[in-house]
Structures are given as C-alpha cells and as structure tokens.
Amino acid sequence: MRKVLGAAAVALALSGMAGVAAAQQKPDVLVKQRQSAMTLIGKYWGPIAGMASGKVSPYNADVVSRNATYLENLAQMPxxxxxxxxxxxKSRALPAAWEQKAKFDELAQRLQSETAKLGQVARAKDEAGVKQQYAAVGKVCGACHESFREKQ
Ligand code: HEC
Structure with a gap:
C-alpha cells in the first residue's frame, strides 16, 4: 500500500515539474517561439487571404482547407x-501587451474562435463561407497588431 502511494506521489511530483519547466523556459527562447508561431501563422494565412480576396486566382479549395486547418491549430500556440x-x-511586442492584458487575451481568444470557424467552412469546401469568414479573421490580426505590435 505504501509503495502504491509512493508511486502516485512520484507521478504527481513529475507532472508538477513539467508545468514548472514550461514556466521557467528562458525569456529569449519564449520570444523566439512566439515569433516562430506568428511567422507560420503568416505563412498559412497569406494564400487564404490572397485567394479569398480574389488577388490570387484560381481559388483552390484544397489549399484553403489545408491552410485553414494549420492556421486553426497555430492560432493556439503563440x-x-x-x-x-x-x-x-527585444521584440516587436509593445508594453501594452502586458499593460492591457485583458484586451490582448481577448483578441488572442478571438483569433482562436474565428480561425476555428474558418477551418470549418474551409473543410466543407464552402467558398462563399470562406470569403466571408476570412474577413473576420483578418480583422482580428489587424486589431491586435494595431494596438500591440510595434510598426516596422
Ligand atoms: C492577440 C494579438 C495578435 C493577433 C490576434 C495576431 N498577432 Fe501577429 N503578432 C502579434 C505580436 C505582438 C507580434 C510581435 C511578436 C514579437 O515580436 O515577439 C506579432 C507578429 C507577427 C508576425 C511577425 C513575426 C516575426 O517575428 O517576424 C507575423 C507574420 C504575424 N504576426 C502575423 C499574424 C497574422 C497573419 C495574424 C492573423 C491571422 C496575426 N498575426 C494575429 C500579435 C498578434
């Protein structure tokens, strides 16, 4: 009995340590990781925005579906x-990201919900739905960059 409890305690301690390890990630590494996530968000967003706006043609529903699924997952990462x-x-994140944390978090949340909706219509090959929903996603990118990202 004591042994079983011991193993459970060790498992608990180990899972606790994993959480601590994540929190103790070095700051410069965290910055690199969030920028990498944003870079990939930009990579998969570009073709969607191009095709949905008509700037890039022809419209390719398979590419839009794949990219929107990647985007939906990436939107959870930064x-x-x-x-x-x-x-x-050193980064392009403005101090406002911490000073107005509630607003920042709300936009981060909105990116996740709007890209999830985009993923749904994209996988359903609903071109009209994509053309509507991509605008909603683009608004969230723009709103957050406007308030929280340094202009280049
Ligand atoms: C909740 C805020 C927020 C949202 C939403 C957001 N971004 Fe960002 N983005 C940032 C911030 C802050 C930075 C600067 C990060 C840094 O330098 O550490 C950034 C950086 C970037 C970069 C530059 C990455 C680099 O380091 O070179 C790209 C590209 C980018 N975002 C694309 C997008 C796209 C596309 C969307 C929407 C699909 C989006 N972002 C949504 C806040 C946001």
Whole structure:
C-alpha cells in the first residue's frame, strides 16, 4: 500500500515539474517561439487571404482547407510565449501587451474562435463561407497588431 502511494506521489511530483519547466523556459527562447508561431501563422494565412480576396486566382479549395486547418491549430500556440518574464526582451511586442492584458487575451481568444470557424467552412469546401469568414479573421490580426505590435 505504501509503495502504491509512493508511486502516485512520484507521478504527481513529475507532472508538477513539467508545468514548472514550461514556466521557467528562458525569456529569449519564449520570444523566439512566439515569433516562430506568428511567422507560420503568416505563412498559412497569406494564400487564404490572397485567394479569398480574389488577388490570387484560381481559388483552390484544397489549399484553403489545408491552410485553414494549420492556421486553426497555430492560432493556439503563440500566447504562452507572451509571458511576463519576456517584457525586457527585444521584440516587436509593445508594453501594452502586458499593460492591457485583458484586451490582448481577448483578441488572442478571438483569433482562436474565428480561425476555428474558418477551418470549418474551409473543410466543407464552402467558398462563399470562406470569403466571408476570412474577413473576420483578418480583422482580428489587424486589431491586435494595431494596438500591440510595434510598426516596422
Ligand atoms: C492577440 C494579438 C495578435 C493577433 C490576434 C495576431 N498577432 Fe501577429 N503578432 C502579434 C505580436 C505582438 C507580434 C510581435 C511578436 C514579437 O515580436 O515577439 C506579432 C507578429 C507577427 C508576425 C511577425 C513575426 C516575426 O517575428 O517576424 C507575423 C507574420 C504575424 N504576426 C502575423 C499574424 C497574422 C497573419 C495574424 C492573423 C491571422 C496575426 N498575426 C494575429 C500579435 C498578434
């Protein structure tokens, strides 16, 4: 009995340590990771925006479906990289990201919900739906960059 409890305690301690390890990731690494996630978001967003706006033709529903699915998953990734410990690191994130954290978090949340909707219509090969929903996603990118990203 004591042994069983011991194993459970070790398992608990180990899972706790995994959480701590993530929180103790070095600030410069966190910045690199969040920028990488954003770079990939940009990569898969580009062709969707191009095709949905008609700037790139022909419209390719398979590419849009694949990209939107990647985008939906990537949209969950950057946020833990905006940890307090990264405030002093060199990056394009403005201090407002921490000073107005509720607003920042709300936009991060909205990106996830709007890209999830985009993924749904894209996988359904609903071209009209994509053309509508891509605009909703683009608005969230723009709103967040406007308030929280340094202009180049
Ligand atoms: C909730 C805020 C937020 C949302 C939403 C958001 N971004 Fe960003 N993005 C940022 C911030 C902040 C940076 C700067 C990060 C840094 O330098 O550490 C950034 C950086 C970037 C970069 C530059 C990456 C680099 O380091 O070179 C690209 C590309 C980008 N975003 C694309 C997008 C696209 C496309 C969308 C929408 C599909 C989007 N972002 C949505 C906040 C956001």
């Amino acid at each position: 946020w833990d990289g905006f940890h307090e410990s990264t405030k002093g690191e």
